[in-house]
Amino acid sequence: MIAFASDHAGYGLKKIIMEYVSSLGYECTDYGTYDGETVCDYPEFAHKAAKAIMDGTCDRGILFCGTGVGISLAANKVKGIRCCVCSDCYTAKLSKEHNDTNMLALGARVVGPELAKMIVKSWLDASFMGGIHEKRISMLEME
Numbered sequence: 846m847i848a849f850a851s852d853h854a855g856y857g858l859k860k861i862i863m864e865y866v867s868s869l870g871y872e873c874t875d876y877g878t879y880d881g882e883t884v885c886d887y888p889e890f891a892h893k894a895a896k897a898i899m900d901g902t903c904d905r906g907i908l909f910c911g912t913g914v915g916i917s918l919a920a921n922k923v924k925g926i927r928c929c930v931c932s933d934c935y936t937a938k939l940s941k942e943h944n945d946t947n948m949l950a951l952g953a954r955v956v957g958p959e960l961a962k963m964i965v966k967s968w969l970d971a972s973f974m975g976g977i978h979e980k981r982i983s984m985l986e987m988e
Contacts (some may be wrong), residue, residue: 846872848906850894851953852916855909856881858953858961862907865962869969874903891919895926896945906948907965913952920948927985932956934967940970943978 851859861978863873872936876893887910897903906928912914913930920928928948929940932955933964940946949960949968 846874848874848876848883848894848897848904848948849908850876850890850906850916851878851909852887852890852911853878853881853883853885854911855887855913855916855951855953858951858956858958859907859909861958862909862951862961862965865916865937866907866965868937869966871969885925887916888919888922891916892923895920895923895928895948899923900924904947908950909950909953911952911954913950913955917950920950925970925986927982931964931968932960934963937968938962938971943981945973945978945982 849859850861877890891908894906898906908916910918917928917930920926926948927944927946928950929946930950931937968977
């Protein structure tokens with residue numbers, strides 16, 4: 846199950862990518878916002894989606910806002926979330942392979958729908974490599 850969330854700026858791209866991800870055979874859950882007309886605050890929706898991952902309701906998540914930065918910062922405030930903003934396929938792939946990211950953020954004002962689909966597919970298809978990267982991931986969890 847993949848959690849989706851966005852603010853008003855990311856709403857349109859979220860709907861396109863949810864449909865695309867569903868076509869790949871994944872189940873999707875939308876944690877808001879539910880329209881692109883009402884100006885809203887991205888932290889509210891990022892937290893809902895991130896908490897769904899941490900409580901096991903969803904396996905991973907994809908977030909959207911204007912740049913992807915704000916919503917990724919909000920998600921990363923939830924302990925255990927590793928969210929990366931990506932605007933290219935290589936970074937998306939390596940964020941999963943090296944950093945075991947459990948959330949991906951995209952900027953609707955930065956990437957168009959076709960590039961977003963390629964980025965998401967690169968991220969979904971990638972697997973965590975483990976090894977030396979496990980040590981580094983555990984270092985991220987230190988307080």
